[in-house]
Amino acid sequence: MFSTVLVANRGEIALRVVRACREAGVRSVVAYSTADRESAAVRCADASVHIGPPTARSSYLSIPAIIEAARITGAEAIHPGYGFLSEDPDFAEVCATHGITFIGPSPQVMQRLGDKAEARAAMAEAGLPVLPGSSGALTSAGEAACLAAEIGYPVILKAVAGGGGRGMRVVRDPADLASAYTETRAHARAVFGDERVYLEKFVDDARHIEVQILCDLYGRAVHLGERDCSVQRRHQKLIEEAPAPALDEGTRAAMCDAALRGALAVGYTGAGTFEFVVSPAQDFHLMEVNCRLQVEHPVTEMTTGIDLVQEQLRIAAGEPLSLRQEDVAVRGSAIECRVNAEDPERDFRPTPGTLTEFVPPGGPFVRVDTHAYPGWRVGPDYDSLVAKVVVWAPDREQARARADRALAEFRVDGAGVRTTIPFLRQMLAHPAFAAAAHTTGLVAAAAPATHDTPTTPHEKAATTPCPDTSPPDPAPDASVVA
Template sequence: MLNKILIANRGEIAVRIMRTAHALGYRTVAVYSDADKDALHVHTAEEAVCIGPATVNASYLNIEAILEAAKRTGADAIHPGYGFLSENAAFASTCVDAGLVFIGPPAEAIELMGSKRRSKIAMQEAGVPVVPGFEQANASDEALQDAAEKMGFPAMIKASAGGGGRGMRLVREAAQLPDQIQRARSEAKNAFGDDELILEKAVIEPRHIEVQVFADRHGNVIHLGERDCSIQRRHQKVVEEAPSPFMTPALREAMGDAAVKAAKACDYVGAGTVEFLVDKDRNFYFLEMNTRLQVEHPVTELVTGQDLVQWQIRVAEGETLPLTQDDIRLTGHAVEVRLYAEDPATDFMPQTGTLFDYSPAELPGLRYDSGVRTGDAISPFYDPMLAKVIAYGETRTEAIRRLKRALEDTRVFGVTTNRGFLSRIMAHPCFIAGEATTAFLDNDFADDPSMQTGRASLKELGLAALLLSYDDVSTSRWSNSLPTPLPLRLAVDDQYHDVRLLWDRQRLTIADGDSSATLEVTSLGEHELDYIDNGVRQRCQYQRCGDRLYLQQLSRAFCVRDVTHAPVSMLDGGASDRVLASMDGAIIDVRAEPGQNVQRGDTLVVLEAMKMEHPLVAERDGIVETVHVTTGTQVKRRQLLVALSGEETPSNEGASA
């Protein structure tokens, strides 16, 4: 009988596992890095042990430190969560050798399915359909290029190890192949410690549908239905739902049978997910098997009424599966989105900073799996996911409507998030109709305003100006009047607005140049402002932090700074002459040299942060004047990395700055 479980992970998945473990009477142990000493998962567990510095290789990937933490606390089992060491066969076997129960599959199954090359071969032998491709062991760059030429384009490069979209590149033509192979190898090596690559024929605009499987140590294997994870960016899932709107009873039976075959082929035990690509004609192909609990497991839990973490623990203790295949019923519909600290308008650049306010909306049918709370710092060291927001309804329409409202009403201030982007997906006709494929974001959603830098409206500037103008926000101030307009300079991102604010009792007039707007303020609370615009009473949410104001209304959110009294030098442009760090991180490649001619769009340095590589490019043609970093330099957000001279190359006169 297990008594104490160490969770070898962090964030929302560690908290979620602890929730079930506590409900079942187990005590839990958290492990944490120096950067996570005040994290939510640390405070949720009964005991916690620091396992090293912030970098993952020195902490969450440090097997010896984790095993020492288990020994020190007397834990008798380890749950790996997902990511980090969850699909590391050596970790699983080392836990068993140390006398610990590993709450996951056998090391042999992890090792086989952890290799996209070997698992694909095993699936072919088991009679599971696979995507045509090239799976030579440790293939050289030349072998990959030769195979791609024979196979034809478009082709997909994939890291043989790992997942999460890292080390994956879609190549549409031969000229792109050498550079994309190098980038895929580099990213795979950094993420998984293994740069082996395979090739597959790209299936264009497929559905990404996965099947949840479960197996015990007594030979029982079942599936718990499917999840549709077609809406993706950079091969990472954005929206997940169960059941799939594309599914038919016949297809569900066929994919379920194939998933069970896959699990049996590797003598699987525990929770696993078999992922498939499905074309428009409902032909399906094995993609990979994730030998762990998936990020999107809550949608399966909601439509089956089962707790999959509880199942994992029961199977690890040697029990049989609690249900048979005939017992599984799918009821209602569930949709999940991943709330990230990232900016969709800047190619989903991860964001760092402090969460001044994180207040999930309280609505029926909503579930939040969160790893953060108000006051937490979002660091550059880990994945920037703040929470999973999951909605359940009797119908798909009800679940979507609930999720959309939850996103609109949830307050997140302090860092830019994808909250509005997710909300607008929920309202898109293609998604509502259940017709979204993996090409949805590139084709159907590419021009959505949430993916572009937008300008604040005059009404929004007026609300911001009002809130920034007063330190005392008590409603008694509304009885006063300003006899003359109050001039303010407001900054929204890199845009500056010189506005004039005039209010008489509760009527507010904001002017920007020759344009003006009038609003009637009805009430002001600690975090909410009610007003009437064009006869319609509305509400916005806000958070004041010094000279910064975070303002959001439905799917719109932005940060406004009061720069009325800032020195002029601070407001000057000139960003086109400088390459700044987009976030905290480490420089892993420097391609610029002093005196080098560069063109707009050339990559000058590559920044690694939050387990992803981010090329930083020149904003204009010019000559490199100074390079302030070297490979390995740790940098802070907006730190100067490379400066261009004031001169442009003679052959590019007139290039835009």
């Protein structure tokens, strides 16, 4: 096992990794920006390193700064969390060049699966079902129009280098395709630095279901069941649960088997997620593979009792999987609600401000992953996630009631700060969600004003920098806090 791990992230996931390191007997170092100097992760870690100003480009996305932080603190490995550099193959390659272990899959695998068009081809070759669509990046709006006419509308345009549900456009009318193609390319260029896009058939009334996998360095792999992530606004998840309700057992088994087959076909290592779209007829097709820990990983931990971050550490350190598939048992039901500092009544606009009151809920089988506390400033530089409220119960209905009780108990206040708590409770009580009959269209149907609104810079900040022209910091300053 490593003696020191650098955490190259912020917020609740940085604190989550620090805690896992502490339990594993590993020294943790947190790399932080000026905005996060007083963060809970910095306070809890064994040491911390200031790596730059608040802008992500000059801190959390600065590869030289993070590598130097690892070097001066003696870190043998870097945990990237999610967002930022977590799926950047160049970063993983630089880590290897400097003799630092990147806690995640190899650069080659990330490169292959990060290119969504290439990933489609690789998974199709491995026998996974993929949606009808382009075999690679589109070369023109005309090509997109011909393909859309062939496979039928509606279709969805996606960034080849995209992920996390960002930069997608659904097209239902052929007259809108050319402008959607231009807009998607422009968005992809601005957000991902790569303007290539591809096209797929869009499935209406679909469910978004993903399978969690773990793979070691020796060709062994297990799945930890699936999660339903269908409650979304603008392709951004709000509520996730495990196991997926109202899913045919044959479909469940086939999806999990497909994820393992796909992972082994490309030599995947570490924790990863295969995301599928499931039709009303329970047909499933692969959407993408996420080469990192997911925001919603706690629901899998709650239903399996497996610490995913500690498993990541063990795999990266070269240990073989300690689990066999028959050792994995999914028990009960878990639901996660993402509490964001956003105003649902104003199109989910971020509401930054300083928290004057912050009292998380408690009680049996309630877990709150958060980095916030009274006096903490929810700033405009990063993602607006404040906390994840995760509950477990013996069955889904009890879990739904417990989640609602926990949200009702949550006290968050501050000048100008509003949260998504009331809206989350509305979703939990919605008849479609209660009956496990909901799809990815639930939020749009319940709150039409939130549908098809462009993503704001704040919503992109967890994985991309806010627009800024400042050059990246070449290295962190010497302020290492032990």
